Amino acid sequence: MRTVFLITRRELGSYLRTMSGYIIIAVMLFIDGLLFNAFAVPGPAKRSSEILADFFTVTSGVTMIGAVFLSMRLIAEERQTGTLALLYSSPVKDLEIVLGKFLSALLFLMLFFGFTLYMPLLVAAYGKVSWGHIASGYLGLTLVGSLSLAVGVFGSALNKSQVVAAVSAGVMCLALTTCWILGKATDRPFTELVMGLAWWGHFDPFRQGLVQTKHVAYFALVSFLALFAATRVLEARRWR
């Protein structure tokens, strides 16, 4: 656990010491603010809870795209610059490398969530919202971020190029998104199965202020599978 913490601390420091992390967060905040104004706020006689739900909708999309860009460098850059040899030759398990990197990106993403708080607070200032709704929405966003980052870490482990890593993760995230549409086009019993794979259906209750264990389990499971796959990729590279 100490090693995971060490890697997390170093990676987080790397985000904070270089411009790339700040640029990504700044762009994410700009787009999120823009979408909030364009889609969440407007509309005839909207209730505060509806504005809040729409805010979580747009922020979930921004979170997923941002997570892909935040995670693309995590392992691919280490391979590109040769620093992976440092981790490989140290008494560190591959799982610890993957977890350390994943957690650092998740913490950095939470920094972004912190900066978005002004939008729900604005809604609260001009209307009536439940704090539970806000907490539930942010829990959902954290879970979407966790899933996207885990997929991003997997993509980063697969590729040496950061661009290719981002594209791979983007495609995987897109596949998990379009299952929702694909599910609608299929017949029973595949409808529920395919739609069940899509993250959107599992996020919807969170954005409306509902926390259900089965949806938490979905995000936890997909994140676990992606991180497990990333660990396997790192292990396999030693045999190559």
Add this chain to the structure above:
Amino acid sequence: MIRVDGLTKYYGAHAAIRNLSFAIESGEVIGFLGLNGAGKSTTLKVLGCVLLPTSGRVAIDGFDVTKDPHEIRKRIGFLPDTPPLYDEMTVGGYLAFVAELRGVPTAQVAQAVAEAERKTTLTEKHHDVISSLSHGYRQRVGLAQALVHNPKLLILDEPTGGLDPAQIVEMREVIRKLKGEHTVLVSSHILSEINQICDRYVVISAGEIIAQGTEEQLSLQLDSGGAIEVDVKGQATIAIDLIRNVPTVSDVVMVKLEKDFAQLRVQATSDVRPEIVRALVKADVDVVRIDRASGRLENIFLKLTQGRDA
């Protein structure tokens, strides 16, 4: 310290190294020599537990690389051909991170970092950001990270690569000072860069070991005793006759003749320099110089690898 037996590593269908076997005792400084692409880095990566072998057995300090890689990693310091540096970190911060990663207790990290910086003369650079350092200093930081946890074995892959002559001398001095404290395995494709610091050499070519031993042993292995060059003053014909009578001498030829100076090249199956000197001095022939003609390691290395590496 290291026992390698039948080590083979394939990259796909290509064998980077084949059936390597060698042993290294504690405290030795071993030069791992070979031209580019000979398989040096692959071998060192396996020893550094970065890669796993396709077949064969590698044991370091009694632990097997496939069964106990974690135990081995605690005992080694590895400097790859490209130093694994995080450019945005300071030298001190980076070394502290590596020390903690390699299991140095938190309370002792500052001391370990200071010691590594002292050994590699980096103390003044403690607060400098790595990206601002010159190539020579970056290489030293790479070496410092390899020894910050005071490992038993140091594996250095081309530590002098890309350095200018002054930096090479400095790096050689740093490595020379590590002798005795650590077992050191240092690779290079330029012999003159490491031939003053190594006790023994392992020469690798096209993925196979083609020779190993001390400089003397390699020379003997190459041409059964090697050629000897003798410079005499005058009396060249007498000198040739006298040397021919020395046991194990198979041939003597005059390479150069200038006024009263002659250079002779002697072929023998053993090192007969003392016998030659005794025979010539006894007959009042002035010996100006006597040396092994092929004793220079650079020559040995080139001869050993000639025609093997494409």
